[in-house]
Amino acid sequence: MIFTRFTLKWGKRHWALVTCLLLVCCLVMPQWASAHAYIVKASPGENEILVAAPERLTLEFNESLQTAFYDIKITGPDGNQADDGNVHVDADRPHILETGLQAGLGNGTYAVNWKAVSADGHPIQGAYVFHIGEPSGSPAGLSDLTSGSGSTGGPLKWIVSLTDWIQYLGLSVILGTLAFLLLRIAPTSMTREPMDVPGSYRLLWISYAAASFAALVSLPLNTLYESGVALNELSWRLIGSALKLTSFGQIWMLQILIVMLLAVTILSGYDRDRSIRARIWSSYGSLVLVLGWLFTHAMTGHPAAADQRALAIAMDFIHLIGAAFWIGALTAMAICLPPLADKLPSKVRGEVYWVAIRRFTAWGIGAVAALVATGIYSSLIILPAPVLTSLFTTAYGLVLIGKIVLLIVMLVFAWRHARLARAATGSRLSGSLKAELATGAVILALAAVLTHLSPGQPAAAGPYQETKTTDDGSAITLQVSPNVTGENQFEVDVKHADGSIVNDLEQITLSLTHLDMDMGIYEITIPKNDTGVYKAEDYISMPGRWNIKVHLLTKTLDALDAEFEIDTTKP
Template identity: 80%
Template sequence: MRVRSLTLHWSKRHWALLTSLLLVFCLVMPQWASAHAYIVKASPEENELLVTAPQRLTLEFNESLQTAFYDIKITGPDGNQAGDGNVQIDSERPHIMETGLKPGLADGTYLVNWKAVSADGHPISGAYVFHIGEPTGAPAGLKDLASGSGATGGPLKWIVSFTDWIQYLGLSVILGTLAFLLLRIAPASLLREPMEAPGSYKLFWISYAASSFAALISLPLNTLYESGVNIGEFSWALLGSALKLTSFGQIWMLQMLIAMLLAVTLLSGYDLDRSLRVRIWSSYGSLVLVLGWLLTHAMTGHPAAAEQRVLAVAMDFVHLAAAAFWIGALTAMAVCLPALTNRLPAKLRGEVYWAAIRRFTVWGIGAVAVLVATGIYGSLVILPAPLLNSLFTTAYGLVLIGKILLLIVMIGFALIHAKRARAATGKQLSGSLKAELVTGAIILALAAVLTHLSPGQPAPVGPYKGTQTTDDGSVITLQVSPNVVGENQFEVSIKRADGSIVKDLEQVTLSLIHLDMDMGIYEITIPKNDTGVYKAEDYISMPGKWSIQVHALTRSLDALDAEFKIEAAKP
């Protein structure tokens, strides 16, 4: 059975129209979604002052939580646990986590420390305080705890990212080599059957072994990562919980099934005892299975938490598949194509070699168009607004910029190769092709890192200093240092329009309101003094954007007001 050759006879105008439609589609379709869950409402609220002790504590998140590896610990002012230990996620409302409190709690400040696994499979944790009766100050160690919607995992997430990268590389080589042989990018005149190419068998099995091993060890690694336990606490029961209760565990079982089926189809594709038709269809089966394996990775990443989940996962899968095809086919071109053309007389090698490069260029143009379009979509869906701020002030955004720059470099190599292919002159591609491959491998590494980075965590911004002018010309200056979660120094100075310091103030009140979550109002009162500079040591318990409203009252009962907006970072 002969496999039909697939050749695209599209003009530049057709490609430009297709690319434009894809870009427009990506710009108008996405629904904003923040990867990693975060609290949208808490009861009791952040810094809430309660007259009597509550019976329950409820945390409401922006998205559903997974029913594994979650907990809430409430520590009282005496250091003892105030929760009743019955922590649960509401089965009908899986975005709500709650627990009961012990009766008869004493007055003071209570620390809430929680952890969970968000819908996209990433562990999150946070901490905040509330007060019963008179506050007793910031609990010791608050600044060392994660707050808000921060992701956890530490160094382990980089090991998990490494296993993802190995899978991406291995699957890319298998996919690209299959495409190189089945889609007739390889010179058909040199192959008696599609899978007959020197080096392809070794490429398949090295890549398969690496991908399968990385996938196999990813289960215990992800279990440790999502549960947050030490390696000494690892157990089979913990592994069972990951398989039954987490999305990654369920998808991992699907990956193992795909891996076993892929071994069968790869063997069948090279089994000379089978008919040519069976071997060809087995090879196409391998192609479908590799695409299915890549799809499972899209189902466990940030798109899994998007508002339009199916569309977001589909776009991420197409993005990953396009990158895998490009990088994998380049590998096949570097390994298999020279060996094939060396079978020909010397005078024919160049002609056949450059013809294959030109055929790959047609597919490469389509891959680039898909990568750009789906990349824009993914950025719009995952990065929180404002987009430019998230792009340049978060670790996710900076890694994404690096990925974009490397993609541009890769496209530059591709243009050089396309130009040489049109001219059909010179020696075969070697050094530049390897450089393009290395660039592609680094891009896949960055893609694996992005999977485990939170796009919503701001970079450290340093101490804050701002100035506002009131209607009567007075100048109010606010300084917050170090402007991170934990203990901070708040300093307010007020000057008249003539530059003199206002010293007749009865008190200065700071009202702190978190702008990303509804956590209530936290007030700091600074009593009068003779210096004209008002300082207070207090704490910020949540990263992100805050509104600080300064209210100063003079002895003549005149009010001086100003509002400042700061962005506090994690310590």
């Protein structure tokens, strides 16, 4: 027999390694670092009534902002601009965005529309109102009210995700192919040197071209995404701002440097005029550069906004390496092994595949352990508490569930291939290898999508309705529809203990308090009537949990009170 026989058993060392990794990530239990910034304090605040006009408006966020593509526009009750245009991020406190106001502002209601780019590179925007003197009703600009922690981007977000996916795929194949050649996964007895494996050169260059093209076009696409401008407004000035002032732009320049160096090392690795030793060392250089490229991806996105930033980036980097190695090495085996096997007699041809799979599986155990451990850690720091609830009620959590399910599918395929490798039956890789590769490609696509999804954005909960009973037996029912940020209808129904309708109310007041951030108390007054059904149209400015205190006063000055808690989402 030409090949060395390998056996694969889960020994005590394997189980100890996996257990330790899982314990480490579970015992850390980091605090949630919210992906996508949101306002924790505004001055003037939401619906605050001021006696005199303020000199400036200040927005304080939960995390630092990037110093590009931010703005605050304040519109007065007459529809004219009320800010002085001097919008800036505080140099000493990068989580503060502020602007001055014009002098001599009159009484009325003012609309504030703002936008910024959070530390993780995601554009956010929002709006709210404050009043000088008596409120003047709905001001111009209020129709643009959006989530205070919402992100922008629309379809462009998915195009940016597509470029990330192409980079992930390309880098995975390059990393996996180099590992296949250099880490003795390929049957070395079949070739004079690792770089002689048929098909590897073309596979490396195709993957390199795809990843490089995706990296190049990502600059204008991310500039459009983060700035929020239309395609026809894209300019070299905007691109220059992205390069100089955003974390993505600075990392992009590093990626392009890696792209150029990687082309040199790949060429050197296959240069026949150089010694075998020099060619192998050049290929190791390519491996290091690909790892560096993957590290730049770990430096952007949600880990960049974590409280324990260095640890979060390191965990994401290890996660990317594990996934890239697994998927890339499988691709290399599927493409490079058949030409090698075809050189052998048919009776021993299958041994090429099974030796490679046994060698790959020995490395794959470590990749799986890294994926599981770092995946748990990332979920703990990104998903808002309670984690299990967020896992099933947010778009981010649902996509993450899909990724987990597909990872389990890949593990089932890997287990099957390992069993076949031990048995060493058949002359070809099974068709399930292609299914495993396809599953891996989808997992990388979901990983790219997760990079641009906000974990703090719950799925739509629908209209809210609940009934509370007071001490005297009266039933107060509150309805909020559609229960999203923006305009909503608030409806209060009240019934006596005997079921009769209470229609003699003199005062109906709703007091809203956000439970996740300091926004003060926002009051809604519902007009009285004699129908027993009390309705009002008003705004909810932020997503998240709100406490609503319903205070009712009858003609006989009896007070009826009840408290409700709603969970409002972004439309």
